[in-house]
Amino acid sequence: MSGIPLSMEHQRRYSHHYERLLASKRLQLIFGMLVVVIAPALYQAGLNQLMQGDTHWWLTSDDQWHALLGTGVAYTLSVTAVNRLSRLPGTRSYLYVVPAIVISYLTLMMVLGVLGLEYSRHQVGLSFLLAVSLCTAYYYIDTRLRRMRFAVVPYGKAPSLCTRPGVEWLSLRGPDLVGLPRIDGVVADLRGELPSEWESFLADCTIHRIPVYHATHAHEMITGRVLLDHLYANEFGSLTPREDYEVIKRWMDFTVAALMLPLLAPVMLLTALAIRLDSPGPVIFRQPRMGFHCRPFTVYKFRSMYDGMKGAGFTQEGSDPRITRVGRFIRKCRLDELPQLFNVLKGDMSLIGPRPESMNLADWYRKDVPFFHYRHVVRPGITGWAQVEQGYAAEVEGMIRKLEYDFFYIKHFSFWLDLLVVIRTIKIVISGNGSR
Structure with a gap:
């Protein structure tokens, strides 16, 4: 072993249990469903109770059920789209919230119209406003807090490739993470020659679930480019489109x-x-x-x-x-x-x-x-x-x-x-x- 402290797993961002819950996309989706889908449905049911004297505190008409199911699908599609887009280079997730939600809800109304299904427009409208507000706030805060931070192994091509602005690159002075803030991963030139203590360090990172990225992969992930002068003969297979x-x-x-x-x-x-x-x-x-x-x-x-x-x-x-x-x-x-x-x-x-x-x-x-x-x-x-x-x-x-x-x-x-x-x-x- 390379003498790395046992608390190394806490050098990775979102390693604590409560942080994992806050960063969980599934929890985000479930909480969003309660706010964006269920809450407007309950509000509409309560409004009907007050205006029509309905004694049932739940959905009593088909148009409310259609709105409930439709907004659930629309919200799920919106969140899925923003999450997938945010993985691509140069994206700020909160900038895609409004386009994704607008497209999803317009598609919802078009589908319901084509199928001839009545739906509660007030319920869909309230759900739309809540989705825009909640998702914009969540993804804006998430983007501000999640500026990428990588530790760079100072060997091979890694230092020259890890220079892109907008990312915090931390050059390692030795095979440890002591004194560094928590990171999203370690970048190294895995095709070059590394001293044995650095190889052990990378193995320890993997054991403690700290991602280790090859330098060209990290560059590709950040810039959206595949470098021609770093193409290898066996990489052409991975360039074959689906x-x-x-x-x-x-x-x-x-x-x-x-x-x-x-x-x-x-x-x-x-x-x-x-x-x-x-x-x-x-x-x-x-x-x-x-x-x-x-x-x-x-x-x-x-x-x-x-x-x-x-x-x-x-x-x-x-x-x-x-x-x-x-x-x-x-x-x-x-x-x-x-x-x-x-x-x-x-x-x-x-x-x-x-x-x-x-x-x-x-x-x-x-x-x-x-x-x-x-x-x-x-x-x-x-x-x-x-x-x-x-x-x-x-x-x-x-x-x-x-x-x-x-x-x-x-x-x-x-x-x-x-x-x-x-x-x-x-x-x-x-x-x-x-x-x-």
Whole structure:
């Protein structure tokens, strides 16, 4: 043993029994059910007793039962969504409370309406307000108290990788945790050579349930990037996307695109008319792009440049003389991307995935950027993890960083990561940030 005190288990955050109860997601869900679901139902029953002279202090009508069951499902979905999103890099859980609850309760009312089930609107409304208030307060306090804190073993690549702001990194001077505040885990370069006393220290951490993270995994968990220069030959298997979700996602893409096109048709017609009146040339811009499994396809976009400028090079930051007046507006609002919904219907693209590059750029990047073609293991997307995290990239260095985000997306290919991309995309579209 390395001489670590027997109280080492108390060096881990939330190691005390009362702390485990306070941090328990199950307890949070149960307590929330009492406040958000049961309390509005009892209030509605009491209100009915006063107004109608009902002698039963409980639910006496189907609309109250429908509201009770519906709000229970909606609250559970909301909490589940926020908890899953909060595990992803760069998220502050309390910022996703309102979107998650709004979507869940709107979905509840839509489902009840489609099924033709009556429900107590006062009961659902009260439940909604309590859910927003309770969850916002809980997750705000939880986020403020749970700033990540890791102890770093000073060997190998760990010190150079553990520098991300927003996380408290504590460099260890010896193989012990004496004098340190309680931590969320220990980070070490597990592929490097470690002295025997440090190996014993890491074993003791594991025994006392203090998480031990490999340095590249910790970096990936915090930054949302898979470093290209730390990829190992046997790691490509872990970058294979889940095939079951791939099938589900294709059906989701098709359904959403088919529903969105009729709704967005007036906007697309007005955009096409504005482009036609603003400058001569075709309304739709077509370009061959590298797609799924490295197969070329033709991408559709609203033309935002003067006709004949499509081979003029990279889009310039700021004022680009090649962009038309209408083009500048539709780029800022991302309206130029709307025709790609037809690419989604055809199966060339997904709503979410790595952005497709032109054939010339793809060939150029393949020569200078390691593993570039591996990003084509999934369908390209209208928006994606790299787009919301980094934005536009043309130079090789920027493309390498973007590819690291793409690899993270492929490795963690899931509904929850897609949902996070959707939320951040909506935020970017509203703010207009990152447009060119």
